[in-house]
Amino acid sequence: MSLDPLSKLMQRYCFAYTATHDFSVADQIMADDYTFYMGEHAFTGREEAYKPAADRQFRAYPGLGFAVHDFFSNGDRCAMYFSEFGHSIQYGADSAWHGVSLYRWNGRLLTECRIEQDYYGRRRQLLSKTPDPIDQPAYAPWTAAVEKADPSSEAAAASWLKDGGLLKSKIGGLDDERVAPSIARVLLLSANTEVLDIMSAGKRVAFQVRVTGEYAGGLAELRGHEGTTAALYATGFADIENGDVCNVKAVTDRYTMERRILASVKK
Template structure:
């Protein structure tokens, strides 16, 4: 049995992971990203491959000289692609302490190169590990991520997920961040910034507005008692599966540190 040719978008992401990220070779970026490449993380907009994105990536590689990216899951509809991953390494700014933290990116390309990425990484978990000196274990890698094939969109699955979002993203089977499912916001509403499906898999990016419910505390460097109830904004990225008309499992990565900053900033207004 002859192997199938690689999906072109997945093949591009293989270069992104193996040739660029894991080799720390930013010269690869010109071949895989358009000059106007835009990255959105939390409230931040990184606009421009050469002027903004590459300098930011180099700072990350300098802090974590042995940084590695491990892929856990990839899904794509051919135009957009969701990649769930972990980054892990030792920080020179923390006396060589190690950390492993999850991330989830929603990439868009133009058939040649990447043009956009909505991404979140669990920097609160990274912060906790670097402070304690106790790193988390790296999750199991995907068996064959580069063999992933594009799947057609499923409007029915998308409708199920939109209803699930409107209901507050509640229910069993979905893992948040490093396993901490604390709700974080009360009376929250969601703006859907991006959403797409690949078969039964649905990826999305949300901006949620509500009242801080507590739960971050000392890990995030804030006073929970003083700030609970304050207006707050939370960005998150998710990748879930739909079976029998309901969300049956998946992962969500939330910008918990960004939430802490938004609560603190709001309290000073």
């Protein structure tokens, strides 16, 4: 069987480029004005913004590995749940961490990525010198059926997100909760969720959100900073079954949120 064009492009993105660190492939699959969004930042330009950021990660983790655990596409957009893993030169330790990314393309090249990676969980592993296990990769992500976008699925997920569903979701669905020795989920009071991006393929939905509110705990590093205004970004997957949200898998920028709060205190 022949692969859907976007799925085939993503196969190249993952295993001809990301897993090999071959920037010549990036030139072939990314638009010149490729933009990636991570947390509060937007970085535009394959050469001036994306490549330097990727190169820093590749240098910090020589031989950095990559595994795709889940992927879906509607032919125009796609989303991926993945892990990166490797050996940190700085810490002399191994680690594996999850990410969720959403993509756009122009029919030939990738133009946009919205992504979060669990750097908080990665830091825990590096400091403890105890790496998390790597999840099993998907058997055949690129041959999965391509389904049309479903506005009703997107509406159901958006409503759930705006009602605060993400931070109230079942334990085990966010960040490293399935494997970490203790749960470190951000708690925000009077939370407001802004849906920054959302896409679907049938009953599968991927999203990027910004949740703002009053920090009320969850991270040991922020003990004593309760009451601070905070913003938490996240990208994630969810399925819609009988109108309900289930099978949530999301990654938050809790590490960067921590840094933002601590930096604001120093000012």
